[in-house]
Amino acid sequence: MFTGIIETTGTIAQLSAASGQGIVVWIDAPGLDFSDVKLGDSIASNGVCLTVTALNGTSFRADVSGETVSKTLFGSYKKGQRINLEKALLPTTRLGGHLVSGHVDGIAIIKGIEKTGNSWQVFVTPPAELARYIAHKGSVTIDGISLTVNELTADGFRLTIVPHTAQETTIADLKSGSQVHIEVDLIARYLERLLQAPSTNSNTGISLDLLAKSGFL
Numbered sequence: 001m002f003t004g005i006i007e008t009t010g011t012i013a014q015l016s017a018a019s020g021q022g023i024v025v026w027i028d029a030p031g032l033d034f035s036d037v038k039l040g041d042s043i044a045s046n047g048v049c050l051t052v053t054a055l056n057g058t059s060f061r062a063d064v065s066g067e068t069v070s071k072t073l074f075g076s077y078k079k080g081q082r083i084n085l086e087k088a089l090l091p092t093t094r095l096g097g098h099l100v101s102g103h104v105d106g107i108a109i110i111k112g113i114e115k116t117g118n119s120w121q122v123f124v125t126p127p128a129e130l131a132r133y134i135a136h137k138g139s140v141t142i143d144g145i146s147l148t149v150n151e152l153t154a155d156g157f158r159l160t161i162v163p164h165t166a167q168e169t170t171i172a173d174l175k176s177g178s179q180v181h182i183e184v185d186l187i188a189r190y191l192e193r194l195l196q197a198p199s200t201n202s203n204t205g206i207s208l209d210l211l212a213k214s215g216f217l
Helices: 066-071 128-133 163-168 186-196 208-213
Strands: 008-017 023-028 042-045 048-056 059-064 082-087 106-116 119-125 139-142 145-153 156-161 179-184
Touching: 042 059, 106 128, 128 179, 128 186, 139 156, 179 186
Parallel strands: none
Antiparallel strands: 008 023, 008 082, 023 059, 042 048, 042 082, 048 059, 106 119, 106 179, 119 156, 139 145, 139 179, 145 156
């Protein structure tokens, strides 16, 4: 699990094909603290949970499965690509963002970016099947970054990016037409599953009306 608070950005140092249409990737991250990283640990890379399979100074290697390649943008990444990095959270970690699984839900499109004062308004169009999970003032993860939805639009939502986020992440690299990884809020996913699942106890008291009154809908 992660928080969506990016620790540093890294660059893809090497990409090579692996069996099963997978990829082996080396990521150089001189800004990441590797003192507590060991083989088998998880590092979110542009929002994709990758397992560390080798370490070499300030770089780590990860195997990207064919399944992950098919669901993410890793198949189109090139050497030198900048990516956001975050180590898995600890029980003592401050939850500055929101709970993020590192399992990408889909690919969203940046429809436009507007500068307002010292911030940027970023307009995002998610896959149609994910739109129902996006809520005004709710949380969403874009390329591993925990962000707040400031407005729902006709075809997606608007984010406000402050200077610190632009400086510390790859968000400043984006432009109109860019593709990004999106992960919706876990709570929305579980609420949907709870409402869809057959009830084993008719006295639970959970209903759409109760959830709406409690601010979940």
